[in-house]
Amino acid sequence: MNSAIHRWLTLPLVLFVGLSGRAQEIGFTAAVDRNSIAAGEYVKLTVTLTNSQEGFEAPSFGGLVVVQGPFESSSFNYVNGRMSSSVGRTWMLTATAPGKYTIGAAKARVGGGIIQTEPIVIEVSKGAARPNAPDAAQGQARDPNLFATISLSKNKAYVGEQVVATYMLYSRYANIELSKYDLPKMDGFWAEEIDLGDTNWEDQLQTVNGLQYRVAVLKRQVLFPQRSGKLRIAPVELSCVVNRSFFNRGSAVNTRSNAVELTAMALPPGPPAAFNGAVGELEMVVKTDRTEVKANEAIELTITYAGRGNLKLIEAPKLNFPSDLEAYDPKVTDKISVNASGMSGSRSFQYLLIPRHEGEFPLEPITFSYFDTRNGGYRTIQAEPVTFRIAPGDGGPVSAIQRPSKTDVEMLGKDIRYIRTGDLQLRTAGKHLFGSIPWFAGMGAPALAFVIFLGWRRKQERDHSDVTGSRRKQADRVARKRLSEAEQALRSSDRNAFYDALGKALHGYLADKFGLGPAQITDVIVRERFAAFTNGEVVAKDYLGLTTACDMARFAPVEDRPKQQIFDEAVALIGRIEQLVRA
Amino acid sequence: MKHFLITTALVLSPVVHVLGLSRPEADTLTARGATAYSTGDYTTALHLFDSVRTAYSSPALLFNIGNCHFKLNDIPHAILFYERALRLAPGDEDVKANLELARQNVVDRVNELPSFTLGSTWGRLRGGRDADQWARRSLWACLLFFALLTAGVLAGNRAIRRALFGAGALVLVATLIAVAFASFRHNEVSDDSEAIILAPKVDVRSEPRESTTVLFVLHKGTKVTVLQTDNGWSEVQLANGSVGWAPPSTLERI
Numbered sequence: 102m103n104s105a106i107h108r109w110l111t112l113p114l115v116l117f118v119g120l121s122g123r124a125q126e127i128g129f130t131a132a133v134d135r136n137s138i139a140a141g142e143y144v145k146l147t148v149t150l151t152n153s154q155e156g157f158e159a160p161s162f163g164g165l166v167v168v169q170g171p172f173e174s175s176s177f178n179y180v181n182g183r184m185s186s187s188v189g190r191t192w193m194l195t196a197t198a199p200g201k202y203t204i205g206a207a208k209a210r211v212g213g214g215i216i217q218t219e220p221i222v223i224e225v226s227k228g229a230a231r232p233n234a235p236d237a238a239q240g241q242a243r244d245p246n247l248f249a250t251i252s253l254s255k256n257k258a259y260v261g262e263q264v265v266a267t268y269m270l271y272s273r274y275a276n277i278e279l280s281k282y283d284l285p286k287m288d289g290f291w292a293e294e295i296d297l298g299d300t301n302w303e304d305q306l307q308t309v310n311g312l313q314y315r316v317a318v319l320k321r322q323v324l325f326p327q328r329s330g331k332l333r334i335a336p337v338e339l340s341c342v343v344n345r346s347f348f349n350r351g352s353a354v355n356t357r358s359n360a361v362e363l364t365a366m367a368l369p370p371g372p373p374a375a376f377n378g379a380v381g382e383l384e385m386v387v388k389t390d391r392t393e394v395k396a397n398e399a400i401e402l403t404i405t406y407a408g409r410g411n412l413k414l415i416e417a418p419k420l421n422f423p424s425d426l427e428a429y430d431p432k433v434t435d436k437i438s439v440n441a442s443g444m445s446g447s448r449s450f451q452y453l454l455i456p457r458h459e460g461e462f463p464l465e466p467i468t469f470s471y472f473d474t475r476n477g478g479y480r481t482i483q484a485e486p487v488t489f490r491i492a493p494g495d496g497g498p499v500s501a502i503q504r505p506s507k508t509d510v511e512m513l514g515k516d517i518r519y520i521r522t523g524d525l526q527l528r529t530a531g532k533h534l535f536g537s538i539p540w541f542a543g544m545g546a547p548a549l550a551f552v553i554f555l556g557w558r559r560k561q562e563r564d565h566s567d568v569t570g571s572r573r574k575q576a577d578r579v580a581r582k583r584l585s586e587a588e589q590a591l592r593s594s595d596r597n598a599f600y601d602a603l604g605k606a607l608h609g610y611l612a613d614k615f616g617l618g619p620a621q622i623t624d625v626i627v628r629e630r631f632a633a634f635t636n637g638e639v640v641a642k643d644y645l646g647l648t649t650a651c652d653m654a655r656f657a658p659v660e661d662r663p664k665q666q667i668f669d670e671a672v673a674l675i676g677r678i679e680q681l682v683r684a
Numbered sequence: 685m686k687h688f689l690i691t692t693a694l695v696l697s698p699v700v701h702v703l704g705l706s707r708p709e710a711d712t713l714t715a716r717g718a719t720a721y722s723t724g725d726y727t728t729a730l731h732l733f734d735s736v737r738t739a740y741s742s743p744a745l746l747f748n749i750g751n752c753h754f755k756l757n758d759i760p761h762a763i764l765f766y767e768r769a770l771r772l773a774p775g776d777e778d779v780k781a782n783l784e785l786a787r788q789n790v791v792d793r794v795n796e797l798p799s800f801t802l803g804s805t806w807g808r809l810r811g812g813r814d815a816d817q818w819a820r821r822s823l824w825a826c827l828l829f830f831a832l833l834t835a836g837v838l839a840g841n842r843a844i845r846r847a848l849f850g851a852g853a854l855v856l857v858a859t860l861i862a863v864a865f866a867s868f869r870h871n872e873v874s875d876d877s878e879a880i881i882l883a884p885k886v887d888v889r890s891e892p893r894e895s896t897t898v899l900f901v902l903h904k905g906t907k908v909t910v911l912q913t914d915n916g917w918s919e920v921q922l923a924n925g926s927v928g929w930a931p932p933s934t935l936e937r938i
Contacts, residue, residue: 517782520729520751521744522718527710528816530741533873535819535866543823547830554834 127153128187129209131160131218133311137245139226143168144194146311148207148218151187157209162194163202165223169193196225204311221311245312246273249319249339249358251285254443257364260329261380261411262474263443264363265295266322271307271314274343278351284320285335289328289365293413295321295439323444325380325411329367336360368472373481379471381410387467387484396494400454402487404431404467407447410474412437417450418469423462424513426489427455456491463488576613580606580675584668591664599664600655603671607648610675614682634681643674705739714745721748726755743773750782759789760904764880767907767938771873772814790905815873818866825859879918879935881906886935888928892917899928910937 128151133144144165150157159171170192177186196202201224206217247270254265270279279300297318306313319337326332336357345351368380383406390401406415413435422428429452437446456462464487473480534540583606590599608622615630624645631637631644647670654660654667717732730752733745750765766783770776829852836848881902890897892914900922902908908920908930916932 515785517751517754517785518778520718520721520748521778524711525714525744525748526742527707527714527736527740527745528742530737530739533819533870534816535870540819540823544826547827551830551833555837558837 127151127211127216129153129157129207129211129216129218130308130313131204131207131221131311132308132313133204133221133223135245136221136311137224137226138196140196140199142195144223146192146194146204146221147189148191149187149189150209150211152185153188153209153211154186155209155211157207159190159192160207160218161205162192163204164200165194165196165202165204167192168195194223196223199225199227201225219308219311223311247271247277247339247341247343247354247356249337249356251334251337251358251361253324253334253361253363256362257366258326259366259380259472259474259477260326260368261378261414261472262326263381263409263411264324264326265441265443266324266334266361267441268319268321268337268358270317270319270339271309272317272341273312273314274341274354276344276346276351278342278345279319279339280342280353281340282319283338284322285337287324287334289326289330289332290334291325291327291411291414293323293325293439293444295323295441297321321441323439324363325414326363326365329365332363332365334361334363369478372472373468373470373479375468375481376470376472376479377416379406379410379415379469380474381408381412381471382473382475383408383410383412383469383471385467385469385482385484387487389487389489392487393490393492394456395492396456396459398455398494400456400489402452402454402464403449404452404484405447405449406469409443409445410471412444412446412448415448418467420452420467421465422454423464424511425456425458425460426462427457429453429455454489456489459491459493461488461490576610577675577679579613580610583609584672584675587668587671591668596664597655599668600651603668604648604651604655607644607651607671607674610678611644614678631681637681640674640677640681643670644678647671647674705736707740710736710740714748717748721752721755726752730756741772743769743776743779746772747776747779747782750779750786754782754786759786760880760882762786763790763905763907764882764936764938767878767880771938774872787905791903792906815866815869818862818869822859822862822866825855825862829855829859876937877910879908879910879920879937881908881930881935883934886930888920888930890928892919892929894931896929900926902930907938908935910935 128149131146131148133146135144138144146160146162148157148160171190172192174189174191175187178184194204201222204221204223206220208215208217249268249270252267252269254267258264268284297320300317300319303316303318305316307316308314336359338357339355341354341356342351343354386403386405386407388403388405392400394400404418406412417431417433420428431450431452434449434451435446437444437448466486467484468481469484470479470481472478583602587599587602587606590596590602608619611617611627612619612622617626627645628638628641631641634640647667650662650667651671713732713736717729717736720726720732721729730749733749733752737745737749746765746769750762750769753759753765754762763783763786766779766786769779770783773779832848832852832855836845836852839845839848881904884904886902887898888900888902890899902920906922908922911919911921911927913919914929917929918932918935919927920930920935921927
C-alpha cells in the first residue's frame with residue numbers, strides 16, 4: 102500500500118490538474134495558500150469558477166488589506182473530446198494587526214441561481230516570523246500541511262447496526278510517502294474492512310478552511326457496535342516521509358487523526374423469541390424446489406436472508422423438521438458485498454431434506470425476527486407454511502413381501518410424565534387400617550370366637566361325658582379288689598364275708614361292665630347282654646350258675662363245692678368275660 | 685389372643701377431621717385440577733389439587749401436585765411431593781421417572797450409599813402393596829386360621845383333623861408375615877425423618893445457632909435425614925454421613 106502511495110505521490114501535480122478537467126460540473130471554490138500568517142506577511146486568495154462563463158462577485162475581505170490584485174486568469178482544456186474551462190481571480194492580502202480575520206463568501210450567479218464559496222478564517226499572529234518550514238514541524242501533532250481524519254457515516258447507531266468509518270489523509274505536500282500507519286484497535290466493535298484496492302489520491306482537491314488539500318481515502322471499515330454506550334475510536338497514527346527526491350532524503354512527518362465517538366443505542370427490551378441478533382434492513386425468502394415427492398427423494402429447502410445489515414452474523418435458523426424427514430446440515434451461500442455503503446447482499450441456507458416415509462409433513466412456520474433500523478423496532482417475518490406431500494417410494498409392483506426397514510424409536514425430548522387422571526383413589530388423610538381399632542378388632546374377633554368355641558365345647562363334653570365307659574374301664578379293677586377281699590375272707594375262714602365279697606364282686610363287675618344299676622342284674626337282662634357276644638350264652642349260663650351258688654351258700658349253710666373252687670371259678674369267669682368284651 | 689384384646693382396649697381412637705370436604709367434592713376438585721393441567725394452567729391445577737390434600741391423600745394426588753410444581757419450575761417442591769408419593773407407592777414407575785428427571789436439576793451431588801436391593805421380587809412385594817392392603821390381608825389370614833382350627837377341633841376323623849391343623853399352621857405363618865409387612869410399611873409411611881431442602885442455599889452449621897462454623901452448604905432439592913430438632917433448627921444428615929445443623933424453615937419433611 103505504501104508503495105502504491107509512493108507511486109502516485111511522485112507524479113507531478115500537473116497531471117492531477119489535467120485529469121480534473123474531465124467533468125462538466127460547475128465548480129466554485131475559494132482557496133488561500135495558508136491560513137495562519139504573521140502580521141505583515143501575505144496571503145494569496147484565489148477564487149475559481151470552473152465550467153461557467155458567468156461572472157462572480159469578489160468576497161468581502163473582512164479587514165484584510167488588498168496588497169495586489171485582482172489578477173485575472175482563465176484556462177481552457179480540451180481532453181479526449183471533453184471541454185473544460187475555468188476563470189480565476191487572485192488577490193494578495195495582508196493584515197497589520199494580529200487577530201482572526203474572516204474572508205466572506207464569494208457569490209456567483211450560475212444558471213439563475215447563486216452559488217457561494219465557504220468562508221475562510223485567517224489567523225494572524227504577532228510580527229515575529231513564524232517557523233513555517235515543514236522540517237520544523239517534525240514530530241508535532243498539528244502540521245497544517247498534513248492531517249488525517251476519521252469520519253463515521255452516523256454518530257448514533259443501534260447495537261448491531263452498521264456504521265461506515267472512513268479514514269482520510271489530507272496533504273498539501275507535493276510529494277509524500279506514507280511509511281506507516283496503525284489503525285486504531287476496535288473496542289466494542291465488530292469491524293469488517295472494505296476492500297478499496299490500492300490507495301490513491303482523489304481527483305478533486307478539497308478545500309478545508311481555504312487551504313486546498315489532496316485527499317486520499319486510506320481505508321474504510323464497516324463497524325457493528327457490539328454493546329451500547331459511548332464507544333470511542335482512538336486516533337490513527339501516521340508516519341510519512343515528505344519531499345523526498347533524488348537530491349533530498351526528505352523529512353519525516355508524524356500526524357494523528359482525531360478521535361471519534363459513536364453513541365451506540367441498546368436495542369429495545371423484549372425482543373421476539375426468534376430474534377438472534379440480526380440488525381438492518383432485511384427480508385427473508387423461503388423456497389422449496391418441490392413439495393410433492395416420493396419417499397427417499399431429495400427436497401431442497403432454501404432460506405435466503407437479503408438486504409443491508411450484519412448478514413455475516415446471521416446463523417442458520419433453528420428448524421424443527423418432522424422427525425421422519427431426514428435433514429442434513431445446511432449449505433451456506435454468501436453473496437455479501439462490503440463497500441462504502443456498508444454490508445449488503447444475501448446469505449442463503451440450503452437444506453437437503455430426504456423424507457423416509459410417505460405422508461403429509463407440515464413444516465413449522467419459519468419465522469425470522471430482526472431489528473429494523475428504518476423504524477427502530479423489531480420486525481418478524483413469517484414465511485408461508487410449507488407442507489410436503491410424500492408419496493410412497495418407488496418399489497414397483499409388489500412381487501415379494503415388502504417390509505419397511507425397522508428403525509429405533511428416537512427419543513426427541515425429555516419431559517416429566519403426565520399426571521394421573523380419573524379416579525385418584527383418594528383416602529382420608531392420616532387414616533391407616535393397620536394399628537387402628539377396626540384392625541385390632543378384626544384380628545381379635547376370630548381369636549375370641551375360637552376361645553369361646555373351645556370353652557363351650559369343653560363344657561358340652563363334661564356334661565355328656567361317658568360315665569359307663571369309665572365304669573367299664575374300672576370294672577375289672579373293682580372286681581379284682583373285691584376278689585382279693587374274698588380271698589382274705591377265705592384265708593381267715595370267714596364264710597359269710599367270703600360269699601358276700603364274692604357275690605358283690607360278680608354283681609358289681611357285671612353292673613359296671615354293662616352300665617347297669619344293681620337292680621337290673623336279672624337273669625333275662627344278663628342273658629340279653631351276653632347274647633351280643635359270641636359264645637355269650639355259655640358265659641351267661643356259667644355266670645348265672647356261679648351267682649346262684651354264691652347266693653345259695655350265703656343264705657343257706659349248704660356248699661355244693663369247696664370255697665376255694667368257687668373262688669377260682671369266679672376269677673376265671675371274670676377273666677373270660679374280660680376277654681369276651683375286649684374281643 | 686388376649687394380648688390383642690387388651691391392646692385394642694388401650695389404643696385410643698385416632699380422631700379424623702375431614703374438614704367438611706366430602707369425597708365427591710374432592711373428586712370434582714381433582715377432576716377440575718386435571719383439566720386445568722391439561723390446558724397448561726399449572727397454577728390453577730396446583731391450587732385445586734392442593735385444596736384436596738389437607739383432607740385426602742393418595743399417591744396419584746401427590747404425584748399430580750409434584751408435576752404441577754415441576755411445570756411451575758419449583759423443583760424442590762416437586763421433589764418433595766414425588767418423594768411423598770413414592771413413600772406411599774414405592775414401586776410406582778411414573779413417580780420414579782419424574783423424580784429422576786427432577787433430581788437432575790439439583791445442584792448438590794451427594795454420594796449415596798448403594799441401596800440394599802434384595803432383587804426386584806422383594807421390592808415388588810414390599811412396594812406394590814401399601815400398609816392397608818397388608819393389614820387387610822392379615823385380617824383375612826387371621827380369620828382363615830381360626831376357621832381352620834375350629835374345623836380341625838370339630839373333625840371326627842383323625843387324618844382330616846391332622847390335615848386341617850397343618851393347613852392352619854401354614855396360614856398362621858402367612859398371617860404373621862402379613863402383619864410384619866403391614867407393620868413394616870406402616871412404619872415406613874409414618875417415618876418423617878427424611879426432608880427436602882427448600883431454601884435456595886443453606887449454610888449447615890456445627891451448632892444450632894447463627895455465626896457458628898459453617899460445615900457445608902446445601903442447595904435446594906437435596907434430600908437429608910433429620911436426626912433431631914432444637915429450637916427450630918434441625919440436625920441433618922446427608923446420605924454420605926455428614927451431619928450438621930440447618931436453620932429453621934429451610935427444609936420440609938417428606
